[in-house]
Amino acid sequence: MSLKERQPSWLSRLVRRVLVGIYKRGGWHAHGVVPESRKFVLIAAPHTSNWDFVxxxxxxDDLGIMPHFMGKSSLFRWPFTNFMLDMGGVPVDRSSNKNYVQQMIDEFKRRKEFMLTIAPEGTRGNVKAWKTGFYHIAMGAGVPLVVGMMDYQSKTGGLGPEIWPTGDYKADMKKVAEIYSTVVPKYPAKGMTGIFAKDET
Structure with a gap:
């Protein structure tokens, strides 16, 4: 079933249909079980190509879920407001006096269902350290981390098991790395760099 909080516009439906069509024609298929609570931080890694989004x-869509993602508030201005919301975007105020981690924690508290997708690498290139905001959001909201996987070798992907953050970042990331160890990204040389080098949010 599809979990959507608003009725998308015809343009949003068309764009989504085209992207899902590309996925299906590429021979991909999904696996994994969606956590019943429908409230978690979904780790999107390794991020090595723009094709990852498609x-x-x-x-x-194959799993029947509608994950959300953060976007700076300027991206939600007219005429893109409805499109961004339809695609799962959540506007975030990144001004100096606003803490985006707390904004997302508050968002979790407001919603009955909220699957927040975050790419902790923050770029498609090699990184020295993952941004740890995703971890602090999960800790503060009291929700699990769920590993999102895309294996380009087998053209399969989906969700890994729930990992409840303990406050020991390094130990928890070892669990994440173990799940990702068999996943082949589009560009393997760029995959999973910086996972253990704790960075500031």
Whole structure:
């Protein structure tokens, strides 16, 4: 079943249909069980290609879920407001006096269902350290981390098991790395760099 909080516009439906069509024609298929609570931080890694977004969208559609993502508030201005919201965007105020981690924690408290997708690498290139905001959001909201996987070798992907953050970042990331160890990204040389080098939010 599809979990949507608003009726999307015809343009949003068309764009999603085209992207899901690309995913299906590519021969991808999904696996994994969606946590019953429908409230979790979904880790999108390793992020090595723009194609990741297309196939990730197809995989989540295959699983019957509608994950959300953060976007700076300026991206939600007219005429893109409805489109961004329809695609799962959540506006975030990144001004100096606003804490985006707390904004997302508050968002979790307001919603009965909220699957927040975050790419902790923050870029498609090699990184020295993952941004740890995703971890602090999960800790503060009291929700699990769920590993999102896309294996380009087998053209399969989906969700890994829930990992409840303990406050020991390094130990928890070892669990994440173990799940990702068998996943082949589009560009393997760029995959999973910086997972253990704790960075500031």
């Amino acid at each position: 196939y990730f969208l197809g995989l989540t």
